Amino acid sequence: MGELLLDSDLLLREMLMDTHLMDGRVMVRTWGEVVEAAADLWRAFPQPSPRAGQSAHLDAGQVLMEQLQTMNNNLMKAGRGHRWPGTGPGDNRLLTVCENLTTAAALLPRRRTDVRPMRPEVAADLDAAKARLMHVLYIGAHGVQIALNRDLRQPTAMPATRRAPLPAESLKRTAEARDRIAAFEQLAGSYVAATFPTALHGEHKPPPEPDRLRQALATWDIQAHRALSGDPLAGTIALIAQTQAHAAFASQILLRAGAVLGAIGHGDYRTRLAPALESAQASWVGLATVWAELAPHRGRRHSDDLIHAASDIRAATRQIIYDSSGAASIEVLAATVDLKKVSRTLQLGLTTAADLAYALRESSTDPNVLGAARAVNAMAMTLEASGPYGNASTTSWVRPVDHLHDRTVPLPDIVRKSLIRAADRAVEGAKAAAGAAVYLGAPDGMKGGATSGPQRAAASRAWAPAQFLPAVSTLRKASVSAR
Numbered sequence: 001m002g003e004l005l006l007d008s009d010l011l012l013r014e015m016l017m018d019t020h021l022m023d024g025r026v027m028v029r030t031w032g033e034v035v036e037a038a039a040d041l042w043r044a045f046p047q048p049s050p051r052a053g054q055s056a057h058l059d060a061g062q063v064l065m066e067q068l069q070t071m072n073n074n075l076m077k078a079g080r081g082h083r084w085p086g087t088g089p090g091d092n093r094l095l096t097v098c099e100n101l102t103t104a105a106a107l108l109p110r111r112r113t114d115v116r117p118m119r120p121e122v123a124a125d126l127d128a129a130k131a132r133l134m135h136v137l138y139i140g141a142h143g144v145q146i147a148l149n150r151d152l153r154q155p156t157a158m159p160a161t162r163r164a165p166l167p168a169e170s171l172k173r174t175a176e177a178r179d180r181i182a183a184f185e186q187l188a189g190s191y192v193a194a195t196f197p198t199a200l201h202g203e204h205k206p207p208p209e210p211d212r213l214r215q216a217l218a219t220w221d222i223q224a225h226r227a228l229s230g231d232p233l234a235g236t237i238a239l240i241a242q243t244q245a246h247a248a249f250a251s252q253i254l255l256r257a258g259a260v261l262g263a264i265g266h267g268d269y270r271t272r273l274a275p276a277l278e279s280a281q282a283s284w285v286g287l288a289t290v291w292a293e294l295a296p297h298r299g300r301r302h303s304d305d306l307i308h309a310a311s312d313i314r315a316a317t318r319q320i321i322y323d324s325s326g327a328a329s330i331e332v333l334a335a336t337v338d339l340k341k342v343s344r345t346l347q348l349g350l351t352t353a354a355d356l357a358y359a360l361r362e363s364s365t366d367p368n369v370l371g372a373a374r375a376v377n378a379m380a381m382t383l384e385a386s387g388p389y390g391n392a393s394t395t396s397w398v399r400p401v402d403h404l405h406d407r408t409v410p411l412p413d414i415v416r417k418s419l420i421r422a423a424d425r426a427v428e429g430a431k432a433a434a435g436a437a438v439y440l441g442a443p444d445g446m447k448g449g450a451t452s453g454p455q456r457a458a459a460s461r462a463w464a465p466a467q468f469l470p471a472v473s474t475l476r477k478a479s480v481s482a483r
Helices: 002-015 023-043 060-079 094-106 118-153 168-195 200-201 212-229 234-260 264-296 304-320 331-337 341-366 373-385 399-407 411-434 452-483
Strands: 368-373 408-410
Touching: 023 060, 023 094, 023 118, 023 168, 060 118, 060 168, 060 399, 094 118, 094 264, 094 304, 118 168, 118 200, 118 264, 200 331, 212 234, 212 304, 212 341, 234 304, 234 331, 234 341, 234 368, 264 341, 264 373, 264 411, 304 331, 331 452, 341 399, 341 411, 368 373, 373 399
Parallel strands: none
Antiparallel strands: 368 408
16 A cells, blocks of 8 residues: 555656646546545545544544545536536546555455554554655645646647647636635645654555565566557557656666665766666656657557556565655665665666667557647647748648547658657667666676676676576566467
8 A cells, every 4th residue: 555655646746747748627637536536545544543632533634634525526516517627538647646546445454443552653654644645635736736827827828638728718717726726735735744754754664575676577578568569559658668767767776876885886887887877767758758748648548467567667666765755865775675686687677678679669660559639730840840941831740620639640750750769769778778787687706807898798798698598588488378
């Protein structure tokens, strides 16, 4: 449950950094479900034992949650039967948060708390979970408010979902929703200010399982290749690139700690691996950004296996690199995992990432990959405007009827070439990171001065097949069974 709450928290923090992808109308449609799921989870929490001097009535957090739920119900009621926000797709990140909170509520066992007192460490973990949940609502409400403000400030601009500008009545309702969400945010913020992040110090965090990260990386590689082997979707390519960007980010944190503490060579990390990892992460982020803009909001979704594999990658890495409300210190990382063993696991992940980058580039050339019409048109116009002749085309990039209904359409050559260039950058970045990380998987006897430079590279190449043979055999067997 703690991993689901942390995932929801970080998803909404990332959302605040992608304001260009926000659409207030879409987010308001989904926000009500998030609040309802949070209220259900809060009610599923076990009731703490009454403390000294505390009445048996509902605690302040429960009363506050009921207030927030009432405000949300009134906001959703005001939107029914009107053109704004209307019906349509929901925000993908908010939908993921809603699913996380619903799953977390289902994981909670139904226990009677009136039989025996709650232990102090359990009460502390309960307080941490409540603080985390309220912080999710606080950050989420802030994101919805930012999106609504953006719609009001730019009524004639093309929002993230590529819809038409809002009419006067919709602008009025947008302003009303913004003011009501602002009140919601302030109310949730009153609880956050009193508990976050102090309450997180009592959060129960079990030690990481020794092979969880390695297994998560292998499972992710299998599911990502399976997803790309069929008819890939724009959203699938975006999800794969996003997950690879997260893996590169986590690798930077863990390998930097290993270099500082001597688990890996500090000089090699600073001069070769660190720049390569930063470049790889930037290229993955760039690839994920362009494909996320093209992904349709309706239609087929990713396979459940791919979504679960991506979630497990995030959970396995965050269990190590995060401590309470922020990144773990180097000392905490050293006490949590064996950095030398983790570095070898990450080296294998960087190696398979290069192969996955090639698969993504191949998918970028697939004519069956479609994009949302409005996004395709907007991207094509932007690319054309940045060309040597400016907006020289006299024909539209998509049919007007497709643009009106935001249907999925084939990608024009100007858009596809841009996507292929982004994929090429991801391939080069992944190759550079994999090459720079070769020494991480070498036995200790091959890392000394006698095997430095070209000699060590040759030794690593000679040793690599034996090291990767079990993993490669496992991947091949899985691919054969899938076929």
